[in-house]
Amino acid sequence: MxxxxxxxxxxxxxxxxxxxxxxxxxxxxxxxxxxxxxxxxQGIFEPERWAVFQIPEVWVLIGNGIIATLTAAAVAAVIAFPLGLVLCLMRISDVAWIRIPTRIVLEFLRGMPVVLMMFFVLLVFATGSFTAVVAGLVLYNSAIFAEIIRAGIQSLPKGQREAGLAIGLTSFASRRSIELPQAIRRMLPSLVAQLVVLLKDTSLGYIVSYEELLRKVQIMADFLGPDYLFPVFFVAAAIYIAINFSVSRLAIWIEKRGSKKAAGGVVHVPVAGIPVK
Amino acid sequence: MDVIIDNLPAYVDGFLRTLFLSVVSGIFALIFGTLLAAARVSPIAALRGFSMTYVEIVRNTPLTIAFFFAAVVLPRLGVTFQQFEVAAIIALSAYTSAFIAEAVRSGVNSVPVGQAEAARSIGMKFSQVLTLIILPQALRTVIPPMINILIALVKNSSVAGAFYVLELFGYGRQLANANGDAVLWVLVGVAFFYLLITVPLGYLANLVERKVAIAR
Structure with a gap:
């Protein structure tokens, strides 16, 4: 072009x-x-500023921060995906009294800031910050997963479902054994791209005092003194970006590879961070 | 429920501030993002490289980190802001412009090759091809994803509330602290005002998408 x-x-x-x-x-x-x-x-390049990284405890804290970040993201993703699947099936159900309320709920979840949901769970249900972070991420991302999978099902040729129903499958059986496998495969790049968004959003845990990477940076800066804020922040930001970058690459790799395997090819990865319609 | 009605002025003020933050950052992001996209397809290699690197880095950076940098790290380095709103607008527009750039670029790629070829063959320059032929068509197809980015921007502006900026989410935190017994309703009120912006925008995106789909 x-x-x-x-x-x-x-x-x-x-x-x-x-x-x-x-x-x-x-x-x-x-x-x-x-x-x-x-x-x-500002004296950023003076060696003693960077000497903090010779202290093993600093690396222990950073390591704990990374583990906390990845744990929250992993737990949220593992819960959000099946939930998204269920929401998607409810959203496209033939039964109006299941379909319409689900649609309203999805609309509601997609229109709200993730941090507000975390805050809501934290204060209203008086949970710990870990639960709040995971719940906020699950609520938002399951709605997005549902919409992605729905887009995948709708992008399939009509004949797939018609053929399924014609050989006597029930509506659910057709969804389960014919449409979903194809739809998920087609949308795999988008689903992985959404994982990057989820991973990025774990950093919102900072706001609800979940001790993830960024909060650890703040703790270290408070403990070691403001002089060390920049070096520690710099390293933490680099780690965050490196993790996200690898997952983004994974999405692009799946997109390239998957186009050979999935029926009708995979759907192009939407830009990370944009909710799909 | 009473707590929402009692604090309605605070909610409305927060709503207007959120709207202000989003609109100003949105305008900056649109301008800067379109420039980045133009740089990405330009014949000058350095511009292409810069645009690509910027978009890659920003897209993989959590917004909270950008805000933390603007609101906590920069003041330590001697860059202070009179108002934190300025820091918030910088962080939000720098972040959003990367997504706008990607959307515009994919729009440029969606314009059929024949359009550019035809324009080239009647002797248009690169700048003319881009401004008269490609961008008008590209921008049309990217309006729905663009609206979705702006919806994300409105929601992202809530992060500013955690970094000393008083907007809808910031007010929500204050009110939640002040009314410990009615936290549920305080936050439901905040959610309502967010949905007041995001849901209509979502419908607009769907509407425009259907229009464009028919036109093509």
Whole structure:
């Protein structure tokens, strides 16, 4: 696509592009240099600031933070997926008094900030912060999973369900053994992309005082002194981004690989963080 | 229930502040995101690289980290904000613009190749192809996903409430602390005002999508 927008560059265009690139690189390098000088003025690069990482306890805390983050995400994902499946089946049920209330509930869950749900569970049910984080994530993500799977079922050719019903399967049996396996396979990239969103949202646990990675950073900064806030934050943010980045890559890999296996190919990954319609 | 009616002015104020945060950040994000998308398809390699790196990093960064950086880390480094709203708007628009850029880019990719070829063959320059042919069509197809991003933005603005900004969620926290016996209703009120923005926007997205689908 990109190549159609402009001609294959000739010598002149290549020169212009090269000059543009050089200017661009210089501008970006200048910005970075400016940021680094400001940081250096604050004494960020003095070795003793980074010496905190020689303290084993710092790594223990960071490790605990990562474990707490991943535990919350894993527990939430494991509960949210089956729940999403059930919600999806209810949402497309033939029975109106199941379908319509489910639709309202899903609409409600998708329209609310995740942090508000966590806060709600924390205060109203007076649970611990772990339960609040997991419950908030489960409520929101099961609604999103339900919508993703529904989109997958609706993207199947009509004949799949018609054929299932024609050979005498019940409506549920057709969903279970014909439509869902295909739909889930088609939507696998989107489902994995939603996992990235879920993982990112565990950081909201910071707000409800769940001791995940970011909260640990705050605790360490309070304990070690404000001078060490930046180094610790920097490392924690890098870890967060690295974890999310690997899961995003997984989604892209599944999308590329899956297009050979799934009937009709997989559906393109929507941008992470956008609720599917 | 009474607690909502008693504190209605606070709710309305919080609602307006949330709306303000979302609208301002949304406008900045739309502008910056479209520029990023244009950079992503431009012939200049450095711009492409910058846009790609930015989008990749921001998309994989939790919003809470962005807020923590703007509200807690930056002041330690000597960058202070007169009002935390400014930090919130910067964090929200920097975060959202990456998603806008991805949406616009996928829109650019959805325009049939023949459109660009035809424009090229009648002698249009790159800038003309992009602004007159590709972007008008691309923006049309990306309006529904764009609205969904803006819905996410409204919901994300609630994170600002945890970082010293007084908006709907921030008021909700205050009211919940002040009315320990009626927490349920306080938060139901907050939820209601969020749904007041997000549900109509969701319907708008569906409506526009159906319109565009017919036109194509």
């Amino acid at each position: 990109t190549s159609v927008l402009y001609d294959v560059p000739g010598p002149k265009a290549r020169r212009v592009s090269l000059i543009g690139s050089v200017i661009g690189v210089v501008a970006i390098a200048g910005l970075l240099w400016w940021a680094i000088t400001i940081l250096a003025q």
